[in-house]
Amino acid sequence: MEKTIISIEETTALLKLLSDKTRLTMLKLLESxxxxxxxxxxxxxxxxxxxxxxxxxxxxxxxxxxxxxxQWVFYSLNDQHPMYPLIQSILSEVESQDDKVQHLIESGTRVTCCVDPK
Amino acid sequence: MEKTIISIEETTALLKLLSDKTRLTMLKLLESxxxxxxxxxxxxxxxxxxxxxxxxxxxxxxxxxxxxxxQWVFYSLNDQHPMYPLIQSILSEVESQDDKVQHLIESGTRVTCCVDPK
DNA sequence: CTTTGATATAAGTAATTGATTATATAAGTA
DNA sequence: TACTTATATAATCAATTACTTATATCAAAG
Structure with missing residues (x-):
């Protein structure tokens, strides 16, 4: 498995995307x-x-x-993204956001949204 | 060896720093x-x-x-930085900047600046 | 000690970003 | 159909960013 070579421009664009607290937290949540x-x-x-x-x-x-x-739109990580390995290694360094997941469960938000639509 | 847990804020601050083309290229050059x-x-x-x-x-x-x-100031990577492993894994994904080093050598800039000051 | 070369800081500015409110679209339900 | 809920888009704006030019500092050489 060859390592894909990624340009400086592509990398900075990805890092800029991940360098926002809201977006990085979103991705960390989507990790699980x-x-x-x-x-x-x-x-x-x-x-x-x-x-x-x-x-x-x-x-x-x-x-x-x-x-x-x-009526709901669900988001998930795209593991086919060419820079997915980099995204993964960044996310792996970040503190867990389990407290936020816990909050969703406790507030009932998770249940409301994520019930099986059948 | 335990993995240091890094907050979302610390991570986004670092990513913001690396999400600039000039700075990321600088760091890639300093990698070698x-x-x-x-x-x-x-x-x-x-x-x-x-x-x-x-x-x-x-x-x-x-x-x-x-x-x-x-009169010269030299910069190098700080391998003691708490997020150095993350920095390394980001840099490892980025395309080589050897062409820039080559340019320095050919233009004589590297020689002028980096001769042993003794 | 004055000049020169290397680097840092200050002040100003155009472009970008991340929020807001208002509005549009789309799906589910009475 | 009309109403509600979920999500997206548009327009606007304040804060931040990455430059620029002008100036200051600092070390070496005359």
């Missing part, structure tokens, strides 16, 4: 499980459009995948 | 050898104060070490 937009809205003290714009940046860079299920 | 300021000035199409300001940011974050030798 997909999330829907409303969960991010619950977690971050920020307006829904702000969340949506952060997700758009991640989406435009193909760092995340988007799946609509009914 | 120390450089003096005049070498960076030769390499980047940019004013000397601009170079100096980039170096100040890297210095303030302790990502690089500074050593004065006579």
């Amino acid at each position: 499980d997909e999330c829907c937009v409303c969960e991010f809205v619950e977690l971050f003290q920020m307006s829904q459009p702000a969340i949506s714009q952060h997700l758009k940046k991640l989406r435009s860079a193909s760092v995340v995948n988007e799946t609509r299920r009914g | 050898d120390e450089c003096c300021v005049c070498e960076f000035v030769e390499l980047f199409q940019m004013s000397q104060p601009a170079i100096s300001q980039h170096l100040k940011k890297l210095r303030s974050a302790s990502v690089v070490n500074e050593t004065r030798r006579g």
Whole structure:
């Protein structure tokens, strides 16, 4: 398995994307499980459009995948991204965000959003 | 050897620092050898104060070490930085900057600056 | 001690970024 | 169909960023 050579420009673009607290936290959360937009809205003290714009940046860079299920849109890490190994090694250094997941469970947000749509 | 846990804030601050083309290229160059300021000035199409300001940011974050030798100031990677492993894994993904080193040698800049000061 | 070369700092500025509010779209439900 | 909930887009704005030019500092050489 050859190592893909990544240009300085591609790398700085990715790092810039990850150098925002909200976006990096989002990705750390996605590392363990997909999330829907409303969960991010619950977690971050920020307006829904702000969340949506952060997700758009991640989406435009193909760092995340988007799946609509009914009225909800779920996001997940794109493990096919050419820089996925780098993303993984960055995320592995970052402190766990389990407290946020716990908050979702306790507040009932996770249940509301993520129930099986069948 | 325990893995140091790094906060989201510390990580985003580091990524922001590395998410600039000039600074990331500087660090990639420092990965193989120390450089003096005049070498960076030769390499980047940019004013000397601009170079100096980039170096100040890297210095303030302790990502690089500074050593004065006579009238020259040399910079090197700080391998004692708490996030040095992350810095290394980022740099390892980035394309080589050997062409820039070659340019320094050919232009004579490297010789002028980096001769043993004894 | 004055000049020169190397580097740092200060002040100003245009471009970018990350938020906001208002509005649009899209899906589910009465 | 109309209403509600979830999400996206548009327009706007304040803060930050990465340059620029001008000036200061600092070390070596005359």
